Amino acid sequence: MNAAHELPRGGPVAFGLAAALEAVAAPVLVHDGQRISYANSAMQRLIGRSGAELELLAPEHWAEPQQQAMLRDYGLRCLASAEAMPALEIEALSAGGTRRYLEVTAQYLRSEGVGPGLVVLTCQDLSDIRHVQNSLLEMGRAMQQIIESDPVPTFVIDANHRVTHWNAAAARLVGVAAHELIGRKEAWRAFSTSPRPVLADMVVDGTVERDGPAQYGPQLHAHATLPDTWECEGFFENLGGKDRWVSFTATPLRDIEGRVVGAIETLLDVTARRTAEEQLRRHQAELESMVAQRTAELLLSNHELDAFLENASVGIIATRGTHITRCNRKFVEIFELEESVCGELDAKRFFLDEDGFKELSRLMRDTLAQGRSLSHEMRLKTEHGTPIWVQMIAYTTNAEDPQASVWWLLQDRTEVMRAQEQLVLNYRNIKETNRRLEEAQNQLLQSEKMASIGQLAAGVAHEINNPIGFVSSNLGSLRRYVEALLKLVSAYGRHRDELLADPEIGALEQAADLDYIAEDLPELLRESEDGLSRVKKIVQDLKDFSRVDSADWQDADINAGIESTLNVVMNEVKYRADVERHYGQLPPVRCLAGQLNQVFMNLIVNAAHAMEGKRGLISLRSGCEARDGRQGVWIEVADNGKGMPPEVQRRIFEPFFTTKPVGQGTGLGLSLAFSIVQKHSGVIEVVSTPGQGTCFKVWVPVAGPKSK
Template identity: 40%
Template sequence: MSSIQQPLFEPQISEFFDGCPVPAFAIDNNHVITHWNKACEHILGMPAASMVGTKKQWTPFYPAERPVLADLIVNGSFENVVGMYYHDNDNFQKSRLIPGAVEAEKFFPHLGNEGRWLYFSAAPLRDQNGQIVGAIEVLQDVTAQKNAELDLRRMWQELEMKVEQRTSELAVANQKMEEDLLRRVAAEAELVKRNAALTELNRKLSMAQEQLMQSEKLASIGQLAAGVAHEINNPVGYIFSNFSSLETYIESLLKVLDAYQRLDNAEDKAAASLELQAIQKEVDLDYLKEDIPALMSESREGISRVRKIVQDLKDFSRTDTALEWQWVNLHNGIDSTLNIVSNEIKYKADVIKNYGDIPEIECLPSQINQVVMNLIVNAAQSIGEQRGSISIATRRVDEDVEIEIQDTGCGIPAENLTKIFDPFFTTKPVGKGTGLGLSLSYGIIQKHGGDISVRSVVDAGTTFVLRIPIKHKDDASPV
């Protein structure tokens, strides 16, 4: 203790030193330990008695002798040697608070149960003249802090790794999403393109359907023309022959008239009267009186029939107002249609009408007539050699009306029932049927917001039922 200079280590200071809870020790100029406090004993496990007065301050820390921070301070020239003893991760540095003091930290694996992190600060002890007379070194157990810091760093690294991983996952996902997006945009563009193509196709289809409908109408009109011609030809035939009879009758009458005139002007009345009697006898005036009114009334009836057929044809086609929704009496339409197709029916079947009490309906009359005509012609065509019947009934069902057309024809086999509404499905010989009648009828009834149903028994007959709303709904398919 002789080297320790007064007044630095007066007894009070020694006591204070011992009482200080921070582990600390001091050395003198000769590197001899002068103080080793209780906290130091506790943390380093070396009693002051075995340390004070020795130079063994390195022993609790290192396996071989080497200077501790306090020794470097006493040596005064630590800058040159510090690199030998302290490395980057020891955080060696000059104190920012105390001039001439230095700090460092290190891990000591043999201290405590699992080693300890110690933080050292060493400061010079100077005499009144400012000469270094020793050094004091203070230790701080920073294990918990350091572990926390290490944990934190590890966690931080893990976090960084995770962030990196997530970032790369995100980048991959992002890339995928971008690709998806591109694909979706492409698909969308394709869809728009297809949609446009479909719309165009639809437009063409509508046009084609319209044309089909027109040609079907023309075809059915063509088919009917023969029948209608026959219907017209009959009355026109006898009107014509009546006309030539009437011509002869008028000639005869004129002859009689001439004979009367001559009698009137004759001087020889007796001879003129004989001539008149002879002429009257020749022309058979009594017969003429009987036959002329008969021929006239027969001709009038024939002309009426022709007029009726022409009127029915006009009603049937209604070309003038073809595509206008109108309130019409269905029975009139059915009757006109029956008249027009009468040539198709009259040699094959009797028509039985069972008209119910139905209101006028709002429809496209010429199109409904066309449907009824298709069904009636189909019914007539289904009847073979043996005369059959076609029953036409109408009725009101709630807000709809039904037209039922029933025949006693050949019937439709079950396997065909699902096909009959397909365009071009026909079982009729080439030239007799195009297979469009029912498919167009189906379209027309759909356009009216109604439906068309069928039941059939082979060899017994078929029943078609049209159901049409009384009032046309605006949202039904456009015309």
């Protein structure tokens, strides 16, 4: 690692070295501490600059600004020591502003000629790893809630064998609290006094087939239906204060690319079943001894066996061939039978299909004939046809006699399997729910922002409305005063000759120009009243648009809503397009008027923005139309702007999709409009032709949604 590489003669980066670096798949950059001498194609793609552009930059310029000094010192230390440097993690900033997380390694490259050596920086992109880590954190939080509430004892480890989840059921079973294990690589502490890998550890490492049999013996086997899932049983002394037999099942957790990121292991206390198995084996041995020694006691032993069978907590049957010769109460309960029919049953009736029966028959031939017990799990069906998962263990009374009786221990595992399948399903549902929640949250933020704007507009309208009332009242009073004064001046005019004899009054009349004032003053008052009426109209439209006083479902005039919205956004429209109105006679519509006004605002502003380099035309239409037996109204906003190609039309209602430049649109306007129309049980449609224009049509039912 500390050996310095020799730099061939012939320039900072000779042709041969450049060709070698170009063949390297990883991004590589060479510099002399002052400027960049060479960057291979992978590095140019990563930073988004050409080699010629990079050679004009300082060696650290491509790093995130706060880390440039650190990267510069890193290269200078490599040059000063003439040795390779430990890896360094930095954030790279491309010419387009993209941020990537990199691991950088510096190698010293010695020059054979005169002059300093060079630094060769090799980069490894860690961005995907960071993304996976973040995804795992999100998944962990979701799994924590599911696993913690699961009645099945369950724990989870990550790819580094750290315990990430240890639910309450597991804590109760083994007597070890979650805080003692979570975050530690010591899941074994719950089951053993010395370190040894649990089944989940082997699943994470992929060593179950290699190392599992040595640790768990013949009890270890692959799950019958779940891929890459392993099962085993083991005995544990003083587990949770009791000696227990535990069945454990471990399956890997994978990311979206199929990589193992952890494992989940479920536990099941099978002490009762194993106790019953042990009792059955012990009793069978006792029976064989007693038959050989005391045939006279056989009847008593049969009574004891009957008592044991009837009180066992697992189903027990005896078969000869496919015929069931004996069964206990638990078997009758599991398979929904009548107790009186046990001796009349053919075991094939409980198989789902012929293939399942053939597979179990093959396993019996391969194991029972060799004197070994058979352990297997498969789906069977009850007498009523209900599918169930059954774990079974079989023992033959005579391995050398194919017709000898076989004893079976059967345990219903349906609930355990259902819990495992539900756990996987819940995990998938949570991922989808998280995605939908993120969309809904962003739409809610946009809706709240629009509500805040509406409240602000309503507040401004209210504040303006009061002084307007004062001004309107004062103008009325002023008009009456002026009319009275003009009448007075007119009366004085009848005595004009007498008054003008006074030189001072004559001079004042000439300076005041009373004739002009009498002619112009009424016109000034009329124009002031007209301007005041326009201001009042704008204030009323602001109030209609915001509708802060009608947040509930109410009957509203849709045409009036379009008009008030148009007046509010007229500043966006009047410099870009003319507006034509063709409103039909509409009945009152049950709706959230303020939210529908937001829809109209988005459609009108988008139509205005669709005009490029020319003054366009926006057409507003409305009418009535019945759909699916419901009376409704429709509103069209059409423009003769640039239009949209089909690939854009397919995505316009997606959250965050926008064709506007950065900073000029959030991509939430049409998504929010779509949600509002859906909320009203309505429909929003679009027809667009590139170069000719676009038409949006909104239909909502007159009576509102059925639930309102």
